[in-house]
Amino acid sequence: MTLTGGCHMSRTILYARVSTLDQVIEHQRQQAEAAGFNIDEVVADHGVSGTTTLLSERSEGRRLFDLLRHGDVLVVRWVDRLGRNYDDVTDTIRRFMKRGVVIKTVINKLTFDGATTDPMQQAVRDAMIAFMAATAQAQAEATKEAQRAGIMAARTREPSKYRGRKPSFNRQQLTLMRDMVARGEGMSAIARATGLTRQTVQRLRNDFTAAEALLERWV
Structure with a gap:
């Protein structure tokens, strides 16, 4: 931890979200630490959809908004942990950047920082945020469509067994x-x-x- 303006001790907080039993919070922390992050605290939501539930509506997501202060670093495995809804992800990242929070991803090692005042750097940063958020939603929609197709095929082949x-x-x-x-x-x-x-x-x-x-x- 380091001191920032005032008396706030800046922290590095990992936000993890797991929606199935196959996903484990500790794995996301291990990945972050292996990537060089010194995690001060882990905030995690269990069994919550990133597509239908906004970050601010999740129990630990709400706590994240209360915890993060200017100078803190928010670490996520990838932006899809914040959510798989384009508007929610882009709005969330912008809200945190306005607070002076730096968002970093373990995968691809991306950094979203609101401190830059250069318009070209801002444009590149905002375009990347939009692209990553759009990719997260597109992947979720593709997965859901594939699952839907599989369900329909199973119903056709063996309706009684499928149910x-x-x-x-x-x-x-x-x-x-x-x-x-x-x-x-x-x-x-x-x-x-x-x-x-x-x-x-x-x-x-x-x-x-x-x-x-x-x-x-x-x-």
Whole structure:
């Protein structure tokens, strides 16, 4: 940590987002440290979609906005950890740069800094931000389309096998659970409110994407 203007100790904060059980927060920290970053704190969201949930709507995303100050460095594995929505990602990066926060990526080693006053450097920086944000959204949309095509093919080949076991939860319960997780509610409170067991709440919380897909199969 280093001192910046006033008494604020500048920090390097890693923001990590994992949406499936196959992704691990610690891996993102290890990648960042291997790239030469000295991480002071890790802020992480679990089981949250970067496509449908804005950074400011995620429980730890909101905390990130509260934590970051002038002189801090925000590290992300790539811009898609901030989100996969073009408007949200570009707006988020600009908001942080206006605060004097420097955003750095582990992959490609990009740096987004709002301190430059040179118009050409600003133009190149803003174009890169736009390109990376557009790429993140395009990749998400391509993945979703591929998944949709695979689902349709599976339904056609083996409709009964594709659907699998009927879900033990419904759309209303999943929506309520997602809202409560976003508000930072604990598993016990969520279980009481939804009528689901703690084990079910934990399983769904770990992979909202899979839960959504299971409900879709039983529509």
